[in-house]
Amino acid sequence: MGAVDQSAAGDHLERTGDHLARYDAAVARDPGSASALVQEWMRTDWRALFAELREQRPIFVTPAFTVVTRYADVVEVLSREETFTVRAFGPRLDAALGGPFMLGRDATPMNWREKGLMQVMLAPQDVADLRGLVGRIADEALDAAARRGRIEAVGELFRHVALRVCGDYFGFPGPTPETLSRWTRAVVVDGFANFQGDPAVQAESVRAGEEMMGYLRGLLAERRAALAAGRGPLPDDVFTRLLHTALPAEVGVGDERLLINMAGLPLGSVESGPGAMVEAVEQIMLRPQVRAEAVEAAADPDPSRFDRYVWEALRFSPFFKLLPRLCERDYVLAAGTPRRTVIPAGTFVLAAPASAMFDPDVVExxxxxxxxRPEHLRLYFGHGHHACLGVHPARAVICETVRRLLRRPGLHPLPPPDGVIVRAHGIFPDRYVLGLGPAGKGA
Ligand code: HEM
Known part of the structure; x- marks a missing residue:
């Protein structure tokens, strides 16, 4: 997962153009420092770096990792799950959840079986009702904030909605939203942002995962007891659906598997949902003309007119800018093209959706x-074997929350420091204050 520097967010036309020259000079001096330089640029200057790489070194081999920047090649990496695996995620997620989860395994019977099961549970036909639910939650939060003339959009709106969806739709409210929020942050930070393997961060994740699984075991027991005692009906949510699903024993989805997949729902949504909302809103706010049109579209009773603004905004800054993979065997990437590159086994590969969606070969x-923009070129939800399980609910939650926000009269960005997005670990948004009502108020 990549990080963003918002100072770069609005400068998509600016090209510094000398990254490769600086990189080559650094390699000649000290290869280790050259890789660190690239890592730093991917955090702070990714748009200009990727533009240069796409043109000059589309498959960029460094001593520490290889960055893949063109659309066709990113899709190829993400389509070859037996060669480019998520094995690196496995141990961290396993340690937190006490067993394997689909995002830490590739092409196993478990992946096939449990992704299929959970796709059935997260039924695409839920989306209309879910949008309604999200709209109500978002409007309540916005009503409360409007009186103050400003909103801290991450905590009061984006994360608030994501956590409420966990409770009301998934059936996993947590003991409190704050606790559920702490659990997801701890596990996701260790799984996807603890690059140095800090043992304190790992321990925090294991503790959070144990608490989360213990809570889910209790919730399962409560719901089973309620059913047995004829106290019903159970809430109409994903958890209840799972409980009512009787699969043959040989299929092997016992209670613990069911609960690990329940845990995966907030883990998949509470960081990435608000993350995507922040990116989309910021990209819209950066473009006054787009913002004016999006505000008008947000008023349309047909939400699909508005949603296109969110998707195009996310193309400029997807939350997942890089998807990491481990190359398991020597592989020829982009065979039959001038980009052909042998990727040796053991290479850490970073497939870059944020770059692929700017590839002029596919995006005019x-x-x-x-x-x-053609829908099939969107890579915000990944691609291939590990493509997002929650894509249907996620689309509804992101678009409807952002739409309700943009329907608020006088929504406006604020100058620094409030208007600056604050991110934990350079990735996960924690604070983004926006003005509501006439500019000047709440500023
Ligand atoms: C309802 C909300 C969500 C749920 C339940 C969810 C769940 C998941 C799960 C379980 C996976 C792993 C699938 C697998 O390994 O086969 C996944 C993958 C992914 N999700 Fe989501 N997700 C949600 C929202 C989002 C959002 C809002 C985004 C960003 C816009 C996102 C982006 C991704 C991406 C990029 C992947 C692929 C990761 C990779 O290939 O390494 N997801 N999601």
Whole structure:
């Protein structure tokens, strides 16, 4: 998962263009420092770096990792799960959850079986009701904030909605939203942002995972007891659906598997949902003309008119900018093209959706904000074997929350320091204050 520097967010036309020259000079001096330089650019100057790489070194081999920047090659990496695996995620997620989860395994019977099961549970036909639910939760939060003339959008709106969806739709409210929020942050930070393997961060994740699984075991027992005692009906949510699903024993989805998959729902949504909302809103706010049009579209009773603004905004800054993979065997990437590159076994590969969605081979005039981008080119939810399980609910939650926000009269960005997005670990948004009502109020 990649990080963002918002100082770079609005400068999509600016190209510094000398990253590779600086990199080559650094390699000649000290290869280790050169890789660190690239890591730093991927955090702070990713848009300009990727533009340069796409043109000059689309498969960029460094001593520490290889960055893949063109659309076709990113899709190829993400489509070859037996070669480019998520094995690196496995141990951290296993340690937290007490057993394997789909995002830490590739092409196993478990992946096939449990992703299929959970896709059935997260039924695409839930989306209309879910949008309604999200709209109500978002409007309540916005009503409360409007009186103050400003909103801290991450805590009061984006994360608040994501946590409420965990309770009301997934059936996993946690003992309190704050506790559920702490659990997801701890596990996700260790799984996807603890690059140095800090043992304190690992321990915090294991503790959070144990608490989360203990809570879920209790919830399962409570719901089973209620059913047995004829106290019903159970809440109409994903957890209840899972409980009512009787699978043959040989299929092997026992209680613990069911609970690990329940745990995966907030882990998949509470960080990435608000993350995507922050990116989308910021990209819209950076473009006054787009913002004016999006505000108008948000008023349309047909939400699909508005949603296109969110998707194009996310193309400019997807929450997952890089998807890491481990190359398990020597592999020829982009065979039959001038980009052909042998990737040796053991290489750490970073497939870059944030770059692929700017590839001029597939996206016309990529620097322009346009609403007619073909849907199949969107990579915000990954691609292939590990493509997002929650894509249907996630689309509804992101778009409807952002739509309700943009329907608020006088929504406006604020100058620093309030208007600056604060991120934990450079990735996970924690604070983004926006003005509501006439500019000047709440500023
Ligand atoms: C309802 C909310 C969500 C749930 C329940 C969810 C759950 C998941 C799960 C379980 C996976 C792993 C799938 C697998 O390994 O086969 C996954 C993958 C992924 N999700 Fe989501 N997710 C949600 C929202 C989001 C959002 C909002 C985003 C960002 C816009 C996102 C982006 C991704 C991406 C990029 C992957 C692929 C990761 C990779 O290939 O390494 N998800 N999601």
């Amino acid at each position: 005039e990529p620097d322009d904000f346009r609403l007619d």
